Amino acid sequence: MRIFKLKKEYLFPFLESISEGADLWAPTKKPEGKHSFQIIKDFSQIDLDYTRTILPPRKIFLPPSFNMFKATEKKYEADFSHVTEKIIFGLHPCDIHAILIMDQFYKHHYNDPYYIEARNNTLILGHSCWPDEHCLCKSAGTDIIEEGYDLFFSELEKEYLVWIGSSKGDDLIRRKPDFFDENITDKDIQKYIEWREEKDKAFSVSIDFKNMPDLMELKYQDPLWEKLGQACLACGSCSNVCPTCNCYNINDKPFLTENASHISRCWDACTLESYSEVAGGENFREARSLRLKLYYTHKLQAYISKYGKPACVGCGRCIETCPVDINIKTVAQSLDNETVDAFWDRFAKEVTK
Amino acid sequence: MKNDKLKIGFYELTGCAGDCLLVTDCEMELIDIFNAVDIQSFAMVMSNNTDGELDLALVEGSVTTEKEIEELKDIRKRAKAVVAFGTCAVLGGVQARFIDPKEWEKNLKIVYGNTEFTHTKPVQSKPIDAFIDVDFYLPGCPVSKEQFLNFFTRILKGNPPEHYPNPVCVTCKYNENDCLLKKGELCLGPLTADGCGSICPNHNIPCNGCWGPVEGANVTSEFYLLKEKGFSVDEIKKKMANFSGTKITDYFQQLDKEPK
Amino acid sequence: MNGETKNIIQENPFMPEPARIVRTYHLTDDVKFFQVRITDMDKALSFKYDTGQFAMISVLGAGEAPFSISSTPSRPGLLEFCIRKTGIVTDSIFRLKENSLIGLRGPYGKGFPTEKMEGKDIIIIMGGLGAAPLRSVLLYCLDNRNLFNRVILLHGAKRPSEMIFREEFFALKERDDLECYMSVDEDDTGQWPENVGVVTTLFPKVKDLDAENTVALVCGPPIMYKFVINELIKLDIPKDQILMTLERRMKCGVGKCGHCAIDYIYTCLDGPVFTYWDVLHMRELI
Incomplete structure (x- = not known):
């Protein structure tokens, strides 16, 4: 792997030089304090001092709602207007791992051109991070990233170590060769190693993911699911903020004057009431507990069985989002017989009093 | 030439007329709407309204007088299909929030004193399906332009309208808002039908529930969650009843069965 | 930018x-x-x-x-x-x-494994709209009649007026290379010439079934599966030779939209045809 050193003051000039002809997406701070990936018009918008964004970066590839076709009776015209040249800067390792999972999913069996085209036209520029009390990436094995990025910026005190992950990434560096220093000193290496060791110690929670497939199987009828179902607000937020959720719905939006429609695609969530309802009103998962089982089967069991790693990358978004504390941490801990402090547990005691 | 356009009427009962106003606000589509159908009655925008047979009647507002009950029944007789247009028609709206009839009478007295009602007699505000069968419901305060145009276009082309089964939270997350409920605000997002584009939470204002309850809403859990966050039972009930009006009483009855 | x-x-x-x-x-x-x-x-x-x-x-x-x-x-x-x-x-x-x-x-989706069914006895049990997918395999077996041993059809409907492909199946009944039995749950016309009773009441009419060598294909309303499968198990038909086709909500058909997921399989990719063993193995399938 090729590694360079970049002085911090060169970062924005470098980004400016490479983002010609492309949308540059980066984390920005919202007025209420949370972060969000946005298209950058002005470099002062970029805020790298963030732990996680509200929505995961998949929104950049497949927006919450977009048109797949303009359809008339005789012809379907594919609409790929969501596919533009993009650079995403500031992605943390967990989010890059999630993109790797998406890459695999959208190429499985059938190719999804709407994802693949968007992905092929996007450069991934990662950035190092520091865990907070919700980060589970170390447990998920996603705290370190070895592939999936074009460039990765590890932040040291005054400079970045820039890891080149692809040939395209190497091309980027060549646009400003003067910015990048090949001489990485022993001191730099030592600083990086120290940082790694410090970061490793900074995690406050952990989940044993490798036990989860068995526990999901053995505890499929556990009363835990009823408790979760009672409290779940069925708001769909856990899916919408999850970087590896991929469900969607298709709608036909007819034009008023022309005999034509937009066929649009929007995110769906398996925790929503209507998710498994078929025509005629039969709902295969009317109970909220069944829908939660599906969600957690996907995250904690199915993917591990299929690909040897969980479909959870430990980003902590569900922990930060669910109003009733149903999240990967509380569910996994409960499956593992740990006591948790969660609204759903207090509520279950309240209603069975 | 035979006129085979759908005959449509817009009607306003008691409300702010915001839903009909929204139709007129569809500026880009307005001419197309008027060209596509034969509008027989639309008091807000035209004179010479006629009271003939209709294919579709869109009724806005809640029923608050005896005269309106008669009017509504007449519309039902003339129309092949009736749409409850906007939250007042669907749920009764804010004017139906006093769910206890005695409280309603008390309030009537406070506002009108001993005034004698000569024109017509007031009744407690109710949604239109308290008096007639309704074919389609399109809630909203006012209804959303997108949902209205989609509904209108589908009906026009002979296709059944789409359902909107999601709570406000779905769009609220699409808009990348920080969860107000999680932050401890009295937000009704998870209980409320979507369509507004999460306009209140987008401006850091908790959802008031103006689209009415979404199918499958978990009122009990939200109720206890709000209680745990320090809101009083009265506060929560009041806020929930604000827009959902008389129809939320079902939920309250269900809640009353739950342990305190 | x-x-x-x-x-x-x-x-x-x-x-x-x-x-x-x-x-x-x-x-x-x-x-x-x-x-x-x-x-x-x-x-x-x-x-x-x-x-x-x-x-x-x-x-x-x-x-x-x-x-x-x-x-x-x-x-x-x-x-x-x-x-x-x-x-x-x-x-x-x-x-x-x-x-x-x-x-x-x-x-x-994955259809019926017609190649594996060759040389076997085929028993097709359809109820109501279950005839829709099973008519395909029935006609296939009849068009390639020499590839299969016995072909047996049990067709159930609520009432005579609700039996789909009624004329077609009555015409097929005349064939001597097809054992065709039909039943309605109730005969409100008084003129129904065939069996009256739920579809399982047709089983006694099927004689000398070579269970080990039989493939059963089942499709019908959810309530039907339990009773029909009971009969098939009683007849000793191996669980992985009982094939059923299942309904789920699907939006894409290509394993992307997620709606038809059950456990970790997608009905649209791995189904809609499943064996009874799959059903036992996978929870939630029926």
């Missing part, structure tokens, strides 16, 4: 083909038969499918939904569907007249 829009040239599995409704008529009050041809002749003839697979049909302005293919691949060119009026899309399909255009894509 303006992202340029790209020109895309890629195979698009979501792209429907325009197709024309060649023939349509009512099978019952709420079920209609549709014969459909893809308008592009080359594509119509090269549309290869297996029995038990499904296709996505779209109606402009209404939406898209999955439907089992009722015709047999042994008669290429035309595709047949029987569709019950149950929702937004089917409501719109119902109003389409002959010569109307629809969108069609597919075929999708």
